[in-house]
Amino acid sequence: MQKNKTIKWGIIGLGNIAHKFANELQLVNGAELVAFASRSKENAETFANMYHCAKAYDSYEAIMKDDTVDILYIATPHNSHAELSLLALENNKHVLCEKPIALNYPDAEKMIAASKKHNKFFMEAFWTRFNPSFKATFENVKKGEIGQIHYINADFAFSAKGKNRNRLFDLKLGGGSLMDIGVYPLFLAYTLLGIPEKIHAQSIFHPSGVDAQTAMILQYSDAQAILYSGICHTSNMKATISGSEGRINIDTIWHMAESYTVVKNNTETKYSLPTNGMGYTYEIEECHQCIQNNMIESQLWSHQNSLDLIKIVDEVKKQIGLDFPV
Template identity: 60%
Template sequence: MDNNKKIKWGIVGLGRIADEFAKDLQLIESAELSAVASRNLEKAQEFANKFQCPKAYGSYDELFQDDSVDILYIATPHDSHAELTIKALQNNKHVLCEKPIALNYQDTLQMVKTAKEYNKFLMEAFWTRFNPSVKEVLQHVQNGFIGEVKYVNADFAFVVENLEGNRTTDMKLGGGSLMDIGVYPLFLAYLILGIPKEIAAKSNFHATGADLQTSIILQYESAQAILHSSFLSSSNHKATISGTQGRININPQWYMAESYTLIQGEDKEKIKRPKLGKGYAHEIEECHACLWSDKIESELWSHQNSLDLIKIVEDVREQIGLVYS
């Protein structure tokens, strides 16, 4: 792709996350919001007007068929990620798909196969992977700053005031704390320690069958991770990576951090790494770098990374008995 031309984006699904994403898109000089789509044309037009976007569609298919759009950001509920991503790829669109990339491993595998078949870029929108603090923390771990990692602790929890009639508990939309926010702590454990040998998990459930809070222990050869997600209570939103020679705290809110703290004995050093905008800007920049290099996947968050993570999530679901139709 010509890196002298602006990359034209389309957004599919226009909820809160899409709004935040569009704001960050405006911070990237090489990006242009070219078209948006909702199943409600009035909503699409309102969104387009807000962000000075020239095209608004009242169906996703219309956007898929717009030849002027280079890449689509899929920001719909979890249950539709696989279907819409595959359809977009088949219409020769590159895709950034919101996390979790799909509800199960087989759907994710089909998405990856389609991207390869049509030679189109596909990446899961795990924006935390491209956060400056998180990237540096991983480098410190890989460089042996804290010795051999023995323990990872991370949580993501907040109170959902009205659980009734809410997408967070709607099983048709892939509801539950695990799929919505529990994937973040699982992502961090996977990033640092890889694929676990064993998984133990327990949940409390809503009447719909969605998990309201889930606690997870990942067992590795010589390390453990303890992780938690909840819609019932709040948490510190701090992550800790502990090793034989020290530890690293990713400061609140760790999944969108602007600083981290290195600790060795009594020595502590807080390092500030401001993010650009809300933090979505960094994954947008990664997409652009990959497109300019004609890559169909990112080296920082690859197709295999997404497959590995969704398999871990699927194993946790089996442990807790979280079943989608």
């Protein structure tokens, strides 16, 4: 694709996150929102009117046939990520798919293979990887600012009580804390320490069958990560990375933080890195850069990164006994 050319987006799956993403698209130079798709014509038209978008489709298949759409953002429930991503790639669309990439490793493999087969950009939407505070934290760790990492602690929990009919409590839709938000702490540990040698996980389950809360310990040769997710209560939502020479605290809410603190030699140094919008803008810009450079994957969050992470998630699922209906 020609560099600096406007990249035209379509959005599939019109829930709360689609609203956020549509707003963020308007903050990115070279991005144009041209189409929405929902199984409800009324919902699609409501979004289109709200964001001054000309096209509203009442089927996902229809938007994929629209030749004006360069890339599709897939924001549907987790159980349809694989199916819709494959269909989009087969229709020669680039794809940004919400996390988790899929409900299991085999489906993720198929999605990556389709990206390669059709030579189309595909990325799992782990927007935290492109957050300025996280990128700075990662670089500080990489250059040895806090020495060798020995311990990571990260939690992510919020209360969704009273919303038992929504997707978070629906096993068929891939609900529960692990798939929706537990992937964030796992992402942090994986990005900084890689694939663990051992995983220990336990959960408490909701009557609907989804995990209401999950605790995980990732064991490495010289480090441990203690991670947690929950959807029936709140938590501090902070992250700490402790090394032999100091530690880094990523402030609340850590996966979208605008600041972090380095604690070293009894001195605390706080760094502020305000985001443009909520922070989705950075993953959008990454998509643009990759597409304009004819790349089918990001170097910051690659196909292999997504495969590694879903393999870790699969092991956690196995240990806690979480099984999604096919």
